[in-house]
Amino acid sequence: MTNCTVKIDFDKINEILQCYNYEKSSLIAILQKVQGIYNFLPEDAITYIGEHIEGLSPATVYGVATFYSQFSLEPKGKYEIKVCDGTACHVRGSSAVLTAIKEKLKLDTGKYTTPDGLFSLEIVNCLGACALAPAVVINGKVHAKMTPEAITLIIDTLIKDERE
Amino acid sequence: MGKIIINGRVCEYTDETNVLEVIRNHGFNVPTLCYRKDLIKDFGACRMCLVEVEGKGLQAACNMPPKDGLVIKTHTEKIRKIRKTILELLIANHDRECTACEKSGNCELQKYALEYDVQPTGKYLTREVKIPIDKSSPAIVRDENKCVLCGACVRACEEYQGLEVLGFANRGSQTIAQPMAGKPIAHTECVNCGQCAAICPVGAITIKSQVEQVWRELHNPNTKVVVQFAPSVRVAIGEMLGLEAGTNLTDKLYTALRYIGFDLVFDTNFSADLTIMEEATEFISRLEKGENLPLFTSCCPAWVRFLELKHPDMLNHLSSCKSPQAMMGSIIKEFVPKYYEGYTSENLVSVSVMPCTAKKAEALREEFKRADGTYDIDYVLTTQELGKMLNTAGLNFKKIVGEKADSPFGKYTGAGTIFGVSGGVAEAAVRTAYELVTGEELKDLVIKPMRGLDRTKTVELDLKGKKLKIKIVNTLKEAEKCIKEIKEGKADYQMLEVMACPGGCINGGGQPISCNEPIIREQRAQGLYDDDEKGQYRKSHENPEIKELYEKHLEYPNSHKAHELLHTTYSNKRKDCYISIGEKEE
Structure with missing residues (x-):
């Protein structure tokens, strides 16, 4: 977890809460909406939601947010890299691809967004593209049959594009 | 009302809500780390109270309602081995500084480890990183390295106080019971009642001693x-x-x-x-x-x-x-x-x-x-x-x-x-x-x-x-x-x-x-x-x-x-605590 200082617009969160009638049972939908605004779930937003829904607390909302991998407590990068580690991708070498990305972007364990905010990394289970294994998705675009060399090249190209 | 057979003996039950209570009321006992009679919520997390039920295999006694005609065995070879494995797994991941632990002598994990003759096996991985001990509160000390994830503290905080200061975070082997985002407990809405310490089976939450x-x-x-x-x-x-x-x-x-x-x-x-x-x-x-x-x-x-x-x-x-x-x-x-x-x-x-x-x-x-x-x-x-x-x-x-x-x-x-x-x-x-x-x-x-x-x-x-x-x-x-x-x-x-x-x-x-x-x-x-x-x-x-x-x-x-x-005075203390986030200054 990181302490990202993002200015939170609590009026906007209130709107979302009202929209769902402050229902405990709508928590996941509420969190999805909030994540939709910030691209991640800021800690203060979690606290606020926990305080304002009856029967929940900041700790329980945090529990939900950390339980599901769809929620991120860190800001996502400009380029969201999703590495598939489903069975097919795994046996076809997704681990090596993942290691290559981590080395390239200098991401240690537990940290999944680069300090410049350009890239974020997520490991997902089966994208349903097993024929293309190992698959990597960057901002919605599928890159098939990845190798450590290929993914490094792709990242290099993206970095180069950014600089220009 | 009804009868169940426990270890070959006919045992009557009346208003017990689960088989574990029936077992206890008839002079037997099975170990448990997470069951607390006083808590309402069924949990069944520790699996220590598994018993063999004829026709149903292994069942957790703590959240199984009694039913007329059940035939139960509480201490078979199979169950003893399972319980021992559970204890070995817990102990592999447990901070075993027993002599220096506040809870030593009252610790249920320690008691069962002795009863089941558990030795460190080296078979299982141990926790690598030590989680810092939370000494922020004047009332209690939290040491997550000793936690067995029985959830008693989480349930007590919710069922007694309705505060839910403690909750589970993360999932699988990464699960921990902690305040929101691992904050020091003194900076949460904790009211220091200490019921979490009172109900903890191990030394994960203890009283701050003077x-x-x-x-x-x-x-x-x-x-x-x-x-x-x-x-x-x-x-x-x-x-x-x-x-x-x-x-x-x-x-x-x-x-x-x-x-x-x-x-x-x-x-x-x-x-x-x-x-x-x-x-x-x-x-x-x-x-x-x-x-x-x-x-x-x-x-x-x-x-x-x-x-x-x-x-x-x-x-x-x-x-x-x-x-x-x-x-x-x-x-x-x-x-x-x-x-x-x-x-x-x-x-x-x-x-x-x-x-x-x-x-x-x-x-x-x-x-x-x-x-x-x-x-x-x-x-x-x-x-x-x-x-x-x-x-x-x-x-x-x-x-x-x-x-x-x-x-x-x-x-x-x-x-x-x-x-x-x-x-x-x-x-x-x-x-x-x-x-x-x-x-x-x-x-x-x-x-x-x-x-x-x-x-x-x-x-x-x-x-x-x-x-x-x-x-x-x-x-x-x-x-x-x-x-x-x-x-x-x-x-x-x-x-x-x-x-x-x-x-x-x-x-x-x-x-x-x-x-x-x-x-x-x-x-x-x-x-x-x-x-x-x-x-x-x-x-x-x-x-x-x-x-x-x-x-x-x-x-x-x-x-x-x-x-x-x-006599004394009281004041709004919300600002001492992170729950005031998003509130407008007056």
């Missing part, structure tokens, strides 16, 4: 150490000394405290009587004016903190009386140097023994700071900590002869002693309020509907034509419901007594470890009611030392002097 500091003061030739102990300490501490729960040790405790080096021994029951004088008077005055009703009792520091954090708009209902601990603290620092030779404000050290972890936090309230920078109470020990000290000193309670408390400030009435149990404060207040309002003697002292350990009790009284309704709740979850009633204008009672721990102080977070077993709670409560029964005086205003205190110093209840010494 035993060493107190020993140092006792051995310091330049200090004079004065002690008070709370009502419910006397009927619980025996459990740590080899005696039955509920055994009343008042007189022997006076002696024992002197043995281990305390210079003066007072009784918080005395200041409980004083609280009644002030609070009953305050109550009557509010009744007459029709102001700030219902009056909330203010003895329970967890309840006070709860209001300051969660409902600062309701603080006007709270009695301005300090708690008995704090009143005694003021009396000690104010009057002991005047009454007792050799005591000065410089050498006087004030220690209290409480059933409560929240009292440790209460003692540190800014409001109780003195002009010289010290506090009215210098150290707060829990019953558990004093029990440890008495055992260190090697005292044999069977042979100790009882003595009297120091006088003045040591005499108490039955009204003071029942402060330790839910309903007791209200009962004591009514004994005095009745006579103040009607001017007549109250003959029938026991107010039955106020007794018993139900979470909510409502009592209607007739003060010679004046109808009075009092609500008594224990646990903050129940208190929250009352707050809601009041805010909605649905409350028709004039007084609300709240104790945060289930059953009241007798079951406080600092009491000897009982795993919140309801039967022990009842024995302790009975101990206090028996103490009330045999008392020479049973109404606070009849306490001769209280009368003398008013005559000589305080004039009359709620006088200006009494207000200065015995």
